[in-house]
Amino acid sequence: MLEKTICAGFGGQGVMSMGRLIASTAMARNLEVSWLPSYGPEMRGGTANCHVIVSDKLIGSPVIYHDATCLIAMNLPSMQKFEAELLPGALLIYNSSLIEAAPRREDLRAVPVPANELAAGVGNPKVANMVMLGAFVSLTSIVELDDVILEITEMFGVSKKQFVPLNEAALRRGVEAAGAAYAQL
Amino acid sequence: MNQTMNKVLMKGNEAIAQAAIHGGCRYFFGYPITPQNEIPEYMAREMPKVGGVFLQAESEVAAINMVYGAAGAGARVMTSSSSPGIALKQEGISYIVGSEVPCVIVNISRGGPGLGGIQPAQSDYYQSTRGGGNGDYNFIVFAPANIQEAADLTAEAFEIADYYRNPVMVLGDGMIGQMMEPVVFRDTPKRELQPKDWATTGTGGVRAPNIINSLHLQPADLEKHNEHLQAKFRLMRENEARSESYQTADAEFVFVAYGTSARIVRNVVDELRERGVKAGLIRPITLWPFPVVAFKELPDTVRGVMSVEMSCGQMVDDVRLALNGRFPVGFHGRSGGMVPSQQEIIEACLDMLKEVE
Incomplete structure (x- = not known):
């Protein structure tokens, strides 16, 4: 097993924490993980991305270079920038609330998820990243939904536990949306 | 956490x-x-x-x-x-x-x-x-x-x-x-x-x-x-010298790399071996003292050694000193914050193997 996921979007869309949740949930399952953030000039320009690798073997380079198995794109510049990094047949989950254009490549399993709308539907547009993460969980077999919810619960701790239900609801919306969209492919 | x-x-x-x-x-x-x-x-x-x-x-x-x-x-x-x-x-x-x-x-x-x-x-x-x-x-x-x-x-x-x-x-x-x-x-x-x-x-x-x-x-x-x-x-x-030798026992080509580049080269070694090239890696864990013993232990099957660095060629000097002319030494590096890809390292290795034929 070797899954290489790029999470990308605007700063503030929660792409770093989305990637971190994938990594920490997989780590809890005793898989090898690496999480590499962008910290360079692009970060200062307002876009953010992280590379998450999950494997059952020792991870070599934490950099994903033309061999991504999945891209989670929260906005158009991110989809356009990282589409080229995907392997043929790889999974592209894109935020169709903000991305109207279709992906340029036709050799991908492209799944549109209206993350902002679905997030607003559960009460807060800020959890669009959790909607996307839900879609990711449903479309891949890297981590289980229940494990992600457990990680979120642990992450928020006792003092912020009131945020767990909102995030969980967003995750479940993402799972449903991905299932519906994928059935149409 | x-x-x-x-x-x-x-x-x-x-x-x-x-x-x-x-x-x-x-x-x-x-x-x-x-x-x-x-x-x-x-x-x-x-x-x-x-x-x-x-x-x-x-x-x-x-x-x-x-x-x-x-x-x-x-x-x-x-x-x-x-x-x-x-x-x-x-x-x-x-x-x-x-x-x-x-x-x-x-x-x-x-x-x-x-x-x-x-x-x-x-x-x-x-x-x-x-x-x-x-x-x-x-x-x-x-x-x-x-x-x-x-x-x-x-x-x-x-x-x-x-x-x-x-x-x-x-x-x-x-x-x-x-x-x-x-x-x-x-x-x-x-x-x-x-x-x-x-x-x-x-x-x-x-x-x-x-x-x-x-x-x-x-x-x-x-x-x-x-x-x-x-x-x-x-x-x-x-x-105090420390190093890790990976797949060097029967190697015909040995990389030397540390830190981040060693992670990439480790993957390269696996990929080259799948293609039939017996590659290996010496990964210095201490840069000083340089782990010269690991180089002395290299088998005679080696035909070339290559230092892979995210620099324009610095550790390669110590590789040459450690080998003291025993094997040809090559270098592959990127600089300025560029990280070498597996593919380019594989190509550099295959090029060098052709050269030393």
Whole structure:
């Protein structure tokens, strides 16, 4: 097993924490993980991305270079920038609330998820990243939904536990949306 | 923080900072610079909780001299910076070695020369292993290739620094500093340490004053001091070199790489072996002392050796010295913050194998 996921979007869309949740949930399952953030000039320009690798073997380079198995794109510049990094047949989950254009490549399993709308539907547009993460969980077999919810619960701790239900609801919306969209492919 | 059997997912910088506290560090002096800022950030937050001191100095020069002072008083002390900041600390490091006080210095390096960039690079190899300051001196340089190793070596660095009364450097790069991986904080191998009866802790009106100094104006005295230091460095050469050899026993082509580039090369070795090329890897864990024994142990089946670095070619000198003409030596490097891809390293290897036919 070797899954290489790029999470990308605007700063503030929660792409770093989305990637971190994938990594920490997989780590809890005793898989090898690496999480590499962008910290360079692009970060200062307002876009953010992280590379998450999950494997059952020792991870070599934490950099994903033309061999991504999945891209989670929260906005158009991110989809356009990282589409080229995907392997043929790889999974592209894109935020169709903000991305109207279709992906340029036709050799991908492209799944549109209206993350902002679905997030607003559960009460807060800020959890669009959790909607996307839900879609990711449903479309891949890297981590289980229940494990992600457990990680979120642990992450928020006792003092912020009131945020767990909102995030969980967003995750479940993402799972449903991905299932519906994928059935149409 | 997520925890399963004490395993936590942490950034390299945070893990290094936590490992330092775990290793007994109670004083930290530093000055901000990317890509190591999570170290002082972590220290600022955590040091007070263990009764330690975090201080953001007014400059790198001030920070390293604060380290000098705290080390002279017998404290376990650390500073961290990135390449240009480490360049500024060189004078202090030379004084610290000359005065024989222990400390730990972390360099999360970035591309140079000058202010360069903020992306990962390995172009501080000379600066780290050749003594960036004045005088005849060396110190142990650890080059971790993953976050677990970064944590383990940082904690152990304090024991080794105390053991030799000499600084130890942990040399990472922006990738090691910024990435997150699982890490477990485990027991640190202990050394038999002498009491720090040389430290300037106050005479209490009882004992004679201790003096911490690197000044020896009489040439004969200074030469004697140098001979004493060299004897320590010899001991380090004999006892402290570390490396990992991967798939070298039957290798026809051997890569040499450390830190971030070693991670990539390890994948390259696997891929080349799948294609029928018997590749191997020597991964120096200490850059100084350089692990020459690993090179002596290479089998006669080797046809070429290649140093892969995120620099324009620095460690390759030590590879040549270690091999002393036994095998052809090649180099593949990227600089400026560029990270070599597996593919380009494979091509460089295949090209060199053709050349040495």
